[in-house]
Amino acid sequence: MNHKITQVFVPTSVNTSLTTDALGKQVMGVYNPNTYANIGGTTADADFLVAIGSAAVGSKYGSFKSSPIKLSNIISTRKTQADTTVKQQITYIGYDDVNDSKSPVFGCDEEYTLTIKIDEYWSKGIFQPMIQESVRVKTTCCTECGGNCDALGCYPFMIELVNKVNSNPLLSKYVVATMVNKGSAPTYKFRLVVADPGDSTAETSVLTALRSAYASFVATAGTDIVITSDTDGDSDADSLGTTMYELTSNVAAINSGAQELPPYNGIAWEKFEASAGSVTACGIELEGKALDEFGNACVPDAVPYVFNLVRFQAVVHKGPFTTMDFDLPSDCGNWAVTKVQDIKYPVGVGAAIAEFERHHFTNNLPATADARYYWNPIYNEDANQYLYVNSATTYDMYEITYLEDSPVGFENKTRNTHSLVVLASSGVTAAVTTALNNVLPTVLHV
Numbered sequence: 001m002n003h004k005i006t007q008v009f010v011p012t013s014v015n016t017s018l019t020t021d022a023l024g025k026q027v028m029g030v031y032n033p034n035t036y037a038n039i040g041g042t043t044a045d046a047d048f049l050v051a052i053g054s055a056a057v058g059s060k061y062g063s064f065k066s067s068p069i070k071l072s073n074i075i076s077t078r079k080t081q082a083d084t085t086v087k088q089q090i091t092y093i094g095y096d097d098v099n100d101s102k103s104p105v106f107g108c109d110e111e112y113t114l115t116i117k118i119d120e121y122w123s124k125g126i127f128q129p130m131i132q133e134s135v136r137v138k139t140t141c142c143t144e145c146g147g148n149c150d151a152l153g154c155y156p157f158m159i160e161l162v163n164k165v166n167s168n169p170l171l172s173k174y175v176v177a178t179m180v181n182k183g184s185a186p187t188y189k190f191r192l193v194v195a196d197p198g199d200s201t202a203e204t205s206v207l208t209a210l211r212s213a214y215a216s217f218v219a220t221a222g223t224d225i226v227i228t229s230d231t232d233g234d235s236d237a238d239s240l241g242t243t244m245y246e247l248t249s250n251v252a253a254i255n256s257g258a259q260e261l262p263p264y265n266g267i268a269w270e271k272f273e274a275s276a277g278s279v280t281a282c283g284i285e286l287e288g289k290a291l292d293e294f295g296n297a298c299v300p301d302a303v304p305y306v307f308n309l310v311r312f313q314a315v316v317h318k319g320p321f322t323t324m325d326f327d328l329p330s331d332c333g334n335w336a337v338t339k340v341q342d343i344k345y346p347v348g349v350g351a352a353i354a355e356f357e358r359h360h361f362t363n364n365l366p367a368t369a370d371a372r373y374y375w376n377p378i379y380n381e382d383a384n385q386y387l388y389v390n391s392a393t394t395y396d397m398y399e400i401t402y403l404e405d406s407p408v409g410f411e412n413k414t415r416n417t418h419s420l421v422v423l424a425s426s427g428v429t430a431a432v433t434t435a436l437n438n439v440l441p442t443v444l445h446v
Helices: 155-167 200-213 323-327 350-364 369-375 429-439
Strands: 005-009 027-031 049-053 063-065 074-080 090-094 111-119 131-138 175-182 187-195 225-227 242-247 270-275 281-288 290-292 307-309 311-318 337-341 396-404 416-424
Touching: 005 350, 027 429, 090 311, 111 155, 131 155, 155 175, 155 281, 200 225, 200 242, 281 311, 311 337, 350 416, 396 429, 416 429
Parallel strands: 005 416
Antiparallel strands: 027 049, 049 063, 074 396, 090 281, 090 337, 111 131, 111 311, 175 281, 187 242, 187 270, 225 242, 290 307, 396 416
16 A cells, blocks of 8 residues: 555546536546635646545535645656556567577587576565576487487477476466477377287277377377388288387377377377478577466456566576576576566556555545445445446546645644545546646646
8 A cells, every 4th residue: 555645536527617515426626725716727837736526516525625736845747547458578598589590509418407587476475585497408419319410400409398397387387488480390290009909809999099098189089090000011910919009290289399198008109200390490488477366377357456477587508507507697698588578567457446446545534434434344345435436447547746735833844745646537538637737837747
């Protein structure tokens, strides 16, 4: 709660002629603080106060008024326009979908560690100073690379890092990794070799079970999971005592590299390249997630004023490494790390503004039971007659911060800072802007 905010007004219209006692509910005016003449329609810089009708004309509280605002005492004026978009942080590791030169180059027998530091409000209270987790990739041994060992294809190693980030129980809670590449990606097949079930009927029975168990990994289980020939091209008619089953290459989820197949009855599937592809640049897109107040994933629209967006840092170290490497902010820039978007919270969302008003509305009222409703849960809801924000709309916010003159005899000893906040929906923003700018000097226009 911001304690310098002493009053919050929510007008639905602005009047430039009515006196303060004639203001209807949520009708705002700007007045001379000495004569109470309505000066909202003038264009001369002047000291002023702002008043707004609390309810119908003649209601027990009449109009709510700010204290006199002297131009010489104004500290600042500000207008914040509503913008309900939510943006997550996006950072690229390596190729950023634009610059090919940022793609990492892999040689044989190399090791790289991607370290991600998470900066999220609620989690920092538990994991001080920040959550830090690393994933590692090891390239092909030089004795096995088979040629072009100083410039291995980047795709299999980058997709391995993507999979490790997304499968890490801690990192995957805060960020999601996506493969970014230029050119067509390699495609893969998976083979499962099992002991001979006995005859063709038994083989078909296993095939049926596989099509049921792995249906989610293929487009059409009936055609994408098949009994196939063994590597020498012979038919699997019980000639070798084993049977080979295969997931064909038109499997989108597998070709993306984003998934691996779980074992079947303890037997692992063998993954092999079906086509080499033509990838010339590789990168990883890391995007932060939105979390609720308990640190769980959430949809911002569902909890518009109780959620946090994740900031993070990422750095790549080349091995061999020590534990000290994980504490270094950079290791001579092994790979390009490019942040292209920072987080952005929505501004002016009705539900959040309604919560803001509930924290401050009592300042408009005298010390009566009405001013205490907020603290009683029976009355803590939008139906309160002195809560005016419509949670279904958006609001621009005007804030005038000023010093209030001290009482006579205590000059310059107890000057208090106040902020008057005016919340205006789209239909009244122009009138509010005009009324305030009419009495404010040009340098303080909102």
